[in-house]
Amino acid sequence: MIQAIGLTSNPRKELPPALDDVSFEAPAGRVTALLGAPGAGKTTALRLMLELQQGRGITYFRGRPLHAIAHPSREVGVLLGEVPGHPARTVRGHLRMLCAAAGVPVRRADEVLEVVGLVSLRDERLGTLSRSMDRRLGLACALLADPHTLVLDEPATGLAPREGRRLHGILRAHAAQGGTVLFTTDDPKEAAGAADRVVTLAEGRLLADQEAADFARTRLRPRVAVRSPHAARLGTLLAKEARAARRSVEVVHEDGNRLSVYGSACADVGETAFRHGILIHQLADEVGDMGPRAAAAPDEAKSEGASPAETLSPDDAPSLLPTPISVRQAPSPLRPLRYELRRAAGVATGYLTAAAVLVTSVLVSVLAAKIGHTPQARLLAAWPRELPLPPAALGAGLLGALAFGEEFRHPALAADRGTVPRRLGLLVAKLLVAGATALMLAVLTVACDQEALYLVYGRELTGVPPEWRSLGVSWIAVVVACAWAGVLAAGVFRSTTAGLAAVLTVPVVVVPLVQKAVEGPHVRTTAGFSVRLREHLLSQWPFGGERVLAAGAKAVAQPVGGALTLSLAALLCAYLLTTVRGRVR
Structure with missing residues (x-):
């Protein structure tokens, strides 16, 4: 069950709030439609309910607000707008990435x-999908973790x-199995035909909360839909007989050869057409909107005359859903790591970046050797003194920035918690994958x-x-x-550009400051720090580990190492x- 209480959006400058003190319930086992014209506040209501937008009010999902649910994607399946996935990722790859995040x-x-009919398009890129295919994929994402x-x-x-x-048959099947369904629409006929309860919004306020039957009786009226090549003649005869x-x-003449007859029945219209020898292509009962949208020309999808779920019997509806799954509720530290691995390996950006780094590094190394004045160690790293950072370090920084930058640009986890769930597990996974990628890049570069x-x-x-x-420890430490x-x-x-700019800031801004602090006037120096550290803390380590740690300490003592250490500490x-501020709010 969903309980929305006092939903109110923050006002925009001098404009009234898009949603003002709206409260309603969506019971379990039923389909609830949130109806309203464009701009009525439907999407704002959903964003407030899902804590994606700041405002007042609270929403309970089976008695708990979303921020109090350990794994929101298993409780709430969400479809907001287009599927927020990377356009170069495949349909199947996108869903498998979300499977890793949800632990299914x-x-x-x-x-x-x-279930959604996209098996034949599972290898298509998200950027090539049409609008209808995107909506199907969005429904697949919502159903992925078998949410309530x-x-x-x-x-x-x-x-x-x-x-x-x-689609509405799938929603009906989900509700028939005890789930809660809430969807928005601006079509009263769709709301009356597909939902059990209709909540109507108008200009950001709650206008009505009715059962679907009551809504249809008060908002809609019956009509007879007629299609005939002689629609104009039939309309004239129907009006003449009604006056007599x-x-x-x-009788309302719609586009083409269609008539909408209010106040009559199919039998009467059919008898009139038969008596006058008029050919009929369609004769069906419908319900028509009595609201402000009645004057607008209905599109082809809404003029077929069939209720959205009328072709699905209650016995057939549950078969539309995927088989239930058992999801482990215990947290797993490998879950964010699996997600990050699938995210990083699912598109070609990382591979192309690594290839560009290796090619650039080789060219820089060969040219620096030809010019001369570059020590051998720097030649192997392709790091002449004229460059602030070697290509491998810049490439590793770019790949690291993409790890979070793509999350904000293409937020695949938007349905889970906000733009990107700021959880330490996800951060650790990104640091591990970025560190391992940087290590491989450093070794391959040399x-x-x-x-x-x-x-x-x-x-x-x-x-x-x-x-x-x-030298190896220092090189790996710089790249990682x-x-x-x-x-x-x-x-x-929240930007890839900002992440790469922070990497470039280290040699351009932070290193000179560190050098100035180290080389300035001082009373005591840190000379012999690595020797004393080895004597007191690194006396005996297996496999020569004391030498590696001493090399790491020596690298930190250098200006570049110290600058990177300070930058990492500040960014962390x-x-x-x-993260803490986001959780407090």
Whole structure:
């Protein structure tokens, strides 16, 4: 059951709020329609209910607000607007990524695709889907975690009549199994035919809360839909016979060869047409809107005359749903990691970025060796002194920034909690994946540069440096730190560009400040820090671990290492601050 209490949006400047003190209920086991003309506040109501927009009021889903539910996607399936997925991701890949986030088996993706009729398009890219295919995919995303409640914003928009009837049959089947269904629409006929209860909004206020039968009786009126190649002649005869019999019959000429006859019955219209030899192509009972939309020309999807769910019997409706699944309620630390792996590997952006980094690194290394004045260690890293950061570090920073930047640009988890769920599990998963990617990029860069230098100049520049351990640790630390800085900065500022800018800020701004602080006047120095650290803390470690840790401490003591450490600490504190502040609100 959904209980919305006092939903009120924040006013915009001097304008009244889009939603003002709206309260209603959507009971379990029934389909509830939220009806209103465009601009009535339907979408605003849903966003307030799902805590996606600031305002007053509270909404309970089976007695709990959304922020108090451990796994919202398992309680509430949501369809708001278009599917917010990366346009280069496949339909199946997008659903499998969401399966990993929700902790459901990956086979669930194929099950919901079969339900919504998208099995044949599972390998299509999201950017190529039509409007109707996008609505089907949105419904599949909502059904993925087998939620108790479905909250859908105009789910039938753009669907053909037959697709719309199937959609409403799925919603009816979900309600028949004890679930709660709330959908919005601006078509009174759709609301009356598909819902058990209709909640009407007008200009941001609650206008009526009625059973569907009461709504149809007070808002709609019956009519006879007639299609005939001689519609004009038939309309004239019907009006003439009504005047002769002193009956109140209204004949409305619609587009083309269609008539809407109010105040009569199918039998009377059919007898009149038979007596005068008029051919009839369609003769059906309908209900017509008495509201302000009655004067508008109905589109083809709304003029078929069939109720959205009339072709589905109650016995057939439950078969439309995917089979129920058992979802483990216990939290799993691997769940966000699986999600992040599928997110990063599902599009070609990461692979193209890595390839561009390797090619650029090889070119920089070969050109720097030709010019000279670059030490061998810097040649292997493709890091001449003229560059603030090597290509590998910049590439790792860009991949790290994309990890959060794409979440805000294409928020696949929007239905779960806000634009991006600010949970530490997701952050840790992104840091782990970004760190592992940066590590592989650092190793591949050195290997490719070494091979290129050997092919161009021979063995002279490909020898192993004497201090390869400390140099290797410093190199990996720089690349991984840049990747982490990109992740944290993009998470704080909600932008890929901001994440990459934060990475570039380290050598351009932070490093000079650190150098100035280190080289300025001082009484004591940190000379011998690594030696003393080895003596007191790193006396005996297996496999020479004390040398690796000492190299890491030495790298931190350098200006670049210190600048990266300070930047990471500041970004992590900022991220944690925004996380805590978001939870308090």
